Amino acid sequence: MKSNQELTNDIWNHIEQMSQTQDRFADVLLKNGSVRDTSTLPHDVRERATQIINEIDSKPKRCWMNARVAALLDDCQYVEGLVLIRDFIPFEHAWVEIGGHVVELTMVERPDPPEDSVYIGVEYSTPEIEDAAKQNRYSCTVTNGLEFLRRMEREN
Numbered sequence: 001m002k003s004n005q006e007l008t009n010d011i012w013n014h015i016e017q018m019s020q021t022q023d024r025f026a027d028v029l030l031k032n033g034s035v036r037d038t039s040t041l042p043h044d045v046r047e048r049a050t051q052i053i054n055e056i057d058s059k060p061k062r063c064w065m066n067a068r069v070a071a072l073l074d075d076c077q078y079v080e081g082l083v084l085i086r087d088f089i090p091f092e093h094a095w096v097e098i099g100g101h102v103v104e105l106t107m108v109e110r111p112d113p114p115e116d117s118v119y120i121g122v123e124y125s126t127p128e129i130e131d132a133a134k135q136n137r138y139s140c141t142v143t144n145g146l147e148f149l150r151r152m153e154r155e156n
Contacts, residue, residue, distance in 0.1 A: 002087065007118045008035055011084040015120065025092065028122055033081055036102050036119040041112050048075065049103040049111030052096075058105045066105040067094035068129055076103070078129055080142055081121025085114050094142075095119070 002010070015033070018026030041049065052058075056069045064080070071078035076096040084090040095113075096103050102119050104110040113119060124132075124142045132142040 001116065004116070004118065007084050007086075007116065011082055011090050011118050011120055014084070014090045015082060029081055029120060032122045033120045034122075036079065036081075036097065036121055037100050038102050038113040038117055038119055041101050041103070042099075045098045045101050045103070046111055048098055049105075052076065052103070053105055053110060056105070058110070060106060060108075063094045063106040067096050068133070070096045070103075070105055071124075071126060071129060075099075078124050078126070078142070079119075079121040080124070081119060083113075083117060083119050085117045093119075095121070097123075 015026045015029050019030055052070050052073060055073075056066060058066045058070075067078050067080070070076045075098055077098070078094070079097055079102075080092070080094040082090045083093045093106075095105060102113045104113050107114060109115075129142050
């Protein structure tokens, strides 16, 4: 099994390859992304995360919506980026963080991130989430929505 450092190197290499195909999401991650804290959640964070999962009625396969709804709560930070679990292919994902800890709202292992996983992401504020949602209803990611807004502003 690969070490955490090997997984981290793999996901950064994947992001660099994505960027070479002019993938805007990858460009944002390379410029602003960071490795997130996937350590075991402290007891108080796990309790709060469980409350949030129940409060927002978190659903599988709806990471973007689950994270957006949870981010409206005062103690949650919206983050989106890429996740690599063990030796699987990295995938785009959204989650929240409480006190700097990744809180998984969507996967089976919730609220803890899966074992042997690396999360690389960019934080977005509530106004950024709302702006992206208003202006670009066709993109589920805030990153792509904000890139769309910036492109529109440059063209006008």
